[in-house]
Amino acid sequence: EVSSYIKKIGYNPAAVAFVPISGWHGDNMLEPSTNMPWFKGWKVERKEGNGEGKTLIEALDAILPPSRPTDKALRLPLQDVYKIGGIGTVPVGRVETGVLKPGMVVVFAPANITTEVKSVEMHHEALPEAVPGDNVGFNVKNVSVKELRRGYVAGDSKASPPRGAADFTAQVIVLNHPGQ
Structure with missing residues (x-):
């Protein structure tokens, strides 16, 4: 069964x-x-x-740990965006695929805003790079906190940048439904 x-x-x-x-x-x-x-x-x-x-x-x-897809294009959905005094605009989110490093030029979809990453931090500690699974905050240059919002996706502007889609196909599986 x-x-x-x-x-x-x-x-x-x-x-x-x-x-x-x-x-x-x-x-x-x-x-x-x-x-x-x-x-x-x-x-x-x-x-x-x-x-x-x-x-x-x-x-x-015996459960195998999930592989960390560092070889794929950077995808980091934003969970929030903060303005921190003396630092500037800090988007936060979890790296889903790829690697985020200081000095990278990232683009935020669907707004198509491009900027450079000044620094990457996790738990108030600077990181040389963030990998899938890391919840990070990263400081970006010349972007206002009002220009970015939760749900935007950050990606590498030079390697398979993220783009907005008019439509997409999905497979949805309902595991539990209150009426059944």
């Missing part, structure tokens, strides 16, 4: 570990349980390598 649901939402059931557990009794959480003699263990098959085990902790340890 769970396998067919997993397949329906686009995942390969052979790559998902199924572990019967009881949090109440601690069955198969950290050590194999004697209360489930029918369970012989879990196996996952994936191109990066197979895994197997008997417990939830082993299944969690």
